[in-house]
Amino acid sequence: MPQEQLFLQQNLNSVSSALDATQLSLLQQATSSYSSLQLAWASGYLAAKSESGQSATLSPALAPVAAKTLTILYASQTGNAKGVASKLAESAKAAGISVVLKNTADYKAKSIKNETHLLIVASTNGEGEAPDDAIEFHEFLLGKKAPKLPNLSYSVLALGDSSYEFFCQTGKDFDERLKALGAKQVAPRIDCDVDYDSDSDSWTLSIVESLKEELTQSDAPLAAVVDLPTAGATSQYSKQNPYAAEFSLSQKITGRDSAKDVRHIEIDLGESGLTYQVGDALGIWFENDVNLVAELVATLKLTGEENVKLKVDGANQVFTLTDALTTQLEITQTAPAFVEFWAKISGNKELTAIAADKNTAREYAGEHQIIDVVKAAETEIDPQFFVEALRKITPRLYSIASSQSEVEEEVHLTVGLVSFDANGEPRTGGASSFLANRLEEGQKVRVFVEHNDNFRLPQSDDTPVIMIGPGTGVAPFRAFMQEREARDAAGDNWMFFGDQTFTQDFLYQVEWQNYLKSGLLTRMDVAFSRDQATKVYVQDRLKEQASEVFAWLERGAHLYICGDANRMAKDVHQTLVDIIAEHGKLSAEQAEDYLKSLRSNKRYQKDVY
Numbered sequence: 001m002p003q004e005q006l007f008l009q010q011n012l013n014s015v016s017s018a019l020d021a022t023q024l025s026l027l028q029q030a031t032s033s034y035s036s037l038q039l040a041w042a043s044g045y046l047a048a049k050s051e052s053g054q055s056a057t058l059s060p061a062l063a064p065v066a067a068k069t070l071t072i073l074y075a076s077q078t079g080n081a082k083g084v085a086s087k088l089a090e091s092a093k094a095a096g097i098s099v100v101l102k103n104t105a106d107y108k109a110k111s112i113k114n115e116t117h118l119l120i121v122a123s124t125n126g127e128g129e130a131p132d133d134a135i136e137f138h139e140f141l142l143g144k145k146a147p148k149l150p151n152l153s154y155s156v157l158a159l160g161d162s163s164y165e166f167f168c169q170t171g172k173d174f175d176e177r178l179k180a181l182g183a184k185q186v187a188p189r190i191d192c193d194v195d196y197d198s199d200s201d202s203w204t205l206s207i208v209e210s211l212k213e214e215l216t217q218s219d220a221p222l223a224a225v226v227d228l229p230t231a232g233a234t235s236q237y238s239k240q241n242p243y244a245a246e247f248s249l250s251q252k253i254t255g256r257d258s259a260k261d262v263r264h265i266e267i268d269l270g271e272s273g274l275t276y277q278v279g280d281a282l283g284i285w286f287e288n289d290v291n292l293v294a295e296l297v298a299t300l301k302l303t304g305e306e307n308v309k310l311k312v313d314g315a316n317q318v319f320t321l322t323d324a325l326t327t328q329l330e331i332t333q334t335a336p337a338f339v340e341f342w343a344k345i346s347g348n349k350e351l352t353a354i355a356a357d358k359n360t361a362r363e364y365a366g367e368h369q370i371i372d373v374v375k376a377a378e379t380e381i382d383p384q385f386f387v388e389a390l391r392k393i394t395p396r397l398y399s400i401a402s403s404q405s406e407v408e409e410e411v412h413l414t415v416g417l418v419s420f421d422a423n424g425e426p427r428t429g430g431a432s433s434f435l436a437n438r439l440e441e442g443q444k445v446r447v448f449v450e451h452n453d454n455f456r457l458p459q460s461d462d463t464p465v466i467m468i469g470p471g472t473g474v475a476p477f478r479a480f481m482q483e484r485e486a487r488d489a490a491g492d493n494w495m496f497f498g499d500q501t502f503t504q505d506f507l508y509q510v511e512w513q514n515y516l517k518s519g520l521l522t523r524m525d526v527a528f529s530r531d532q533a534t535k536v537y538v539q540d541r542l543k544e545q546a547s548e549v550f551a552w553l554e555r556g557a558h559l560y561i562c563g564d565a566n567r568m569a570k571d572v573h574q575t576l577v578d579i580i581a582e583h584g585k586l587s588a589e590q591a592e593d594y595l596k597s598l599r600s601n602k603r604y605q606k607d608v609y
Contacts, residue, residue, distance in 0.1 A: 068116050068215050069098045073107055075122040075134030075170060078281065078397065078452050081159055083239075084200045085121040088207070095208050096216035105133035109140035113147040117186070117211060118154040120174050121200075126565050126608060128166025130173075132454045132599055138170065141177050152183035157203050158191045162335050165362060167191065186210055193335070195392040197240075198311065236273075239395065242285050242446035243272045247439045248410070255504030261417040262472060262507060263436045264401075267447060269409045274448075276404060278479040279455035279607070281397040282411055285446040286434035288332065288393075293325045296371045299378060306383040310392075321383045329390040332430035334365040339373060341389045348377030372422045396431035397450050399562060399607055401475035405486030411447075414475035414507065455560070455607045461489035464557040466549065468572055470498035470527070470538050473563025474507050476607060480560075481511075485520055493520060494552065498527035498538040538568070539575040549576075550583035558603045565608035 070092055074085035082103070089101040112118070125131045130138035140146060156178075158171020168191040175189040187207055192199045237243040249266035267282070276282070297304040304322035311317075312328070325331055339361045343351035351373070354364050368376075370390065402412035417436045418429025428437075439445060457480060458465065467477040474497055484493060495512065499505035505528070506512075515521035525541040542549055553559065559576075561569055573595070581591035598604035 069100055070117045070119065070211060070215055071100045071102070071115050072119045072121070073102055073104050073137075075104045075120070075131045075137070075174075077123050077125045077131035077133075077454055079450055080196070081121045081123040081131070084157065084159070084196070084204075085119075087200075088119065088121065088204045091204050092208050092211070095212050097208070097211065098215070103133050104137040107137060109137050110147075112141070112152070113149065115149075115152055117215060118152055118178075118183075119157070119186075119207060120154070120171070121157045121159070122171040122174055123159045124164075124166065124168055124170040126569070126606075127164070128169035130170045132602075132605065134170065135596065136600055138173065142173060146177070146181060148182050149178065150182040152178070152181075153186045154178050154183050155185060155187045155203075155207055156189040157200060158189060159196055159200075160191065160193065162193050162337060163333070163362065163366060165359065167193075193391065194394045195330075198314075201314070237448055239283055239448050239450070242283070242395075242448045243269070243274055244444040245269055245272065245411075245447045247435075247443050247445045248441060250436055250439065253414075253507055255501075258504035259500060260471075260505060261419065261436065262505075263415045263417065264508075265413040265415050265435055267411050267413070267445060269411055269447075271409075274411075276400055276411065276449045277451070278400070278403050278457060278483045279476055280400050280452050281450040281607075282400050282413060283395040283397050283448045283450050284431050284435065285395045286393070286431040288326050288329075288430055289428070289433060289438065290326060292331065292369075292371065293322055296325060296331060296374065297322060299371060299374050300383075300386065301378075301380060302383055308384050308387045310387065321387070324387055328393060329387060330393050330430070331370040331390065332427075333391075334368055334370055334373060335391055336361040336365045338370065338389055338391075339365050342373050342377060345381060346377035346379040351377050367420075368422055369427050372425075372427070375423070393430075395448070399473075399475040399479075401478045403479050403482035403486060406482040412478075414472045414478070416472045452607065454602075455562075455605050456602070457483060458491070458558045458603075460491070461487050462491050464492035464494070464522075464552055464555065466494045466496070466552055466557050466559045467562075468496040468538055468542070468560065469562040470496075470568060471505075471563055472507070473561075473568075473607075476562050477560070478508055478511065481515055481520065485515075492522040492552075492557075494522055494557075495524045496527075496538045496541055497524065498529065498536075498541070500528060500530045502526070502528045502531055537571070539571045542572065542575050542579065546579040547583055550579055553580070553598070556603075558605070559598065560605050560607075562607040563609075569606060569608040 072085050072089050072092070074081045076082040076085075085101060089099045092099045122134065123131050156171050156175040158168035158175070160168035160171070171189060171191065175185075179185065187203070187210060190199055190203045246268040248268050249264070251264045252261060253264045254260050254262045294304070302321060304320060304325075306321045307318050308321055308324050309316045309318055310324055310328055319328065336355075336358065339351065340355040342348075343355040353360075355361050365373075398413045398415060400411055401414045402410065404411075413435070415432050415435050418432045420427055435445075455476065461484070465480070467480060469475070469477045477495060481493065483489075484491070493515075497507075497512070499507065506526070512521065512524055516524060525538075525545060527536045527538050527541045529535040529537055561572055563569065576595060577588060577591045580586060580594050581588055584591065584594065586594065595604055
C-alpha cells in the first residue's frame with residue numbers, strides 16, 4: 001500500500017470509533033477516487049483536525065462527489081450473452097471503472113431511473129422473444145410505467161442468428177425503447193450473428209475506451225478484452241478452449257424402416273474435470289465432410305491449394321482453401337446474406353429475385369447449403385473473396401441426455417441426423433453427420449459444456465414435473481429421470497413423448513418402461529402420428545388429459561418443453577393456454593398471464609431449437 005494511503009487508513013482507524021457506520025462509509029467513499037496528492041493532503045488534514053478538535057470542512061476541490069458506476073445487464077437464454085457481459089465487466093474493471101454486473105432477472109427494473117451509464121447484452125429467444133430471465137424487465141421497459149431517462153447514457157449489444165426472421169429482436173427492442181425514453185447512445189447498437197466473438201470484442205474495446213475518461217480518474221491503461229471460461233464452467237475448458245474428448249459410441253436407436261436416423265451418442269470426458277447439470281447442453285466443434293468440400297472446390301473451378309487468410313483468435317492465419325473450408329468455415333448452413341452476396345456476384349436473375357425478399361431469402365437459405373447456392377449460378381470468383389463471404393464454423397449445442405450421477409465421466413447425446421435432398425443430391429448436416437457417420441470409436445472430438453440455468457429441475461425433490469419432449473426433445477428428460485432416480489426424488493413425474501411410429505421411433509422405449517414399472521415415472525402419454533389415419537401429436541394428448549394437467553399445475557408442478565421451436569413448441573403453448581383458460585375459468589389473456597407467471601417463477605421452462 002502506498003505511504004499516503006497507509007497514513008490515511010491509520011487516520012481513518014483512529015477516528016472510526018467516533019463515527020457511525022454510515023459516516024465511515026461516506027468518508028471512505030469520498031476518498032476512494034483521490035489521487036496520490038489528494039490522499040497525502042487529506043491524511044495530514046485529518047490528523048491536524050483530530051488534534052485540534054475542530055470540525056473538518058473539505059474544500060470544494062476535495063468535497064465528496066458521487067462516484068459514477070457502469071451497470072452491465074445481460075439477458076441470456078443459454079449463456080452466450082452472460083459470457084460476453086462477463087468479459088465486458090472484467091475489461092471495464094481492468095480499466096479502472098466501477099462496474100455492477102447483473103442478470104436482468106436480478107435487476108429491479110424501476111431502479112433504471114437512477115442509472116447514469118448502462119450497457120445491455122441481450123440474446124433473442126425463439127421467434128423474437130426475450131430470454132426467460134429478461135421477460136419481466138422487457139415488459140417493464142416497453143410498458144407504460146417505464147420512466148423518462150434523460151440522464152442515461154447507454155449502448156446495446158444484440159446477439160442473434162440471421163437465419164431467423166426476428167434477428168436480434170430483443171436487443172433492438174431495448175435500444176429503440178431506451179432511445180424513445182430520452183436516453184443517449186454512447187455507441188450505436190451492434191447486431192451480432194452466430195459468429196459473434198470478433199464483433200463483441202471490438203464493441204467491448206470501443207465502449208471501454210469511450211467511457212474510461214468519464215467514469216474513472218485512473219491512469220490504468222486500456223485493457224484488452226479479458227478471456228473468461230464459459231459461464232459456470234468448473235474446469236479450464238470452454239467454448240474458446242474445448243476439451244479433446246474420446247468418442248465412445250454412435251448407436252442408431254430408430255428402427256430399420258424408420259424415416260429418421262437418430263443416434264445415441266456417448267463421449268468420454270476422461271480426466272478433464274468437466275462437470276454438467278441435467279438441463280445443460282454439450283457444445284460440439286466439428287469439421288466439414290471432405291467429400292462435400294471437394295465438391296464445392298470443384299464447382300468453384302478451383303484446386304483447393306489456393307492460399308487464403310482468415311482471422312483466427314484475433315490474428316490473420318494462412319490456410320489452403322481446402323483446409324479453410326474443412327476446419328474453419330460454415331458450408332452446411334447458409335445465411336440469407338450469402339444468398340444476397342452470390343446473387344450479386346453471379347448476376348443470376350432467379351437468385352436476385354429470391355434475395356430481394358427477406359422472407360424468401362431466409363426460406364431458400366434454410367433449404368440449401370452453400371454448394372447448392374453456388375451450383376444454382378456458377379461463376380468464377382477469387383478464393384479470398386469467397387471465403388470472406390462465409391461465416392465461421394460455430395459449435396452445435398446438443399441437450400445432454402444423461403446425468404453424471406448415473407454415467408460419471410461420460411456424457412450422452414440424442415442426435416437426429418439431418419439429411420435431405422437438394423435438386424436430387426443428398427445433403428447432411430455438418431455436426432450431426434460428423435457425430436453419426438464420420439467419427440469412429442476412440443477418435444477425439446472437441447467439446448465444452450454450455451450451462452443452462454433456464455432449464456433446471458426444481459430445487460425440491462418433492463415437486464412434480466411435467467415433461468413434453470417429442471422426437472429428440474426426449475434427451476434432457478432422460479437425464480432428468482436419471483437424476484431424479486439418483487436423488488430418490490419423491491415428486492411425481494409425467495412424460496409426454498411423440499414421434500412417427502411406435503415400432504420404429506419410440507426412443508429409449510425400454511428405459512421408459514422400466515421407469516414406469518419402478519414407479520419413478522408416474523405416468524407416460526405417447527403420440528405416434530402415423531400409426532392411425534388421423535395424425536395425433538403431443539398437444540392432442542395434453543388436450544385429452546387437460547383437467548389432470550391443470551390439476552398438476554395447481555399443485556405446483558414444473559412444466560418443461562424440449563424440441564422443435566417452429567411448430568411443436570408453439571402448438572403446445574397454445575394448447576396450454578386453452579387448458580388453463582378452460583379449467584381455470586380464465587380469459588385467454590389471463591391464461592397467458594398465468595403461463596407468464598410460471599415462466600417468471602421458473603416453473604415453465606423451454607429448451608427449443
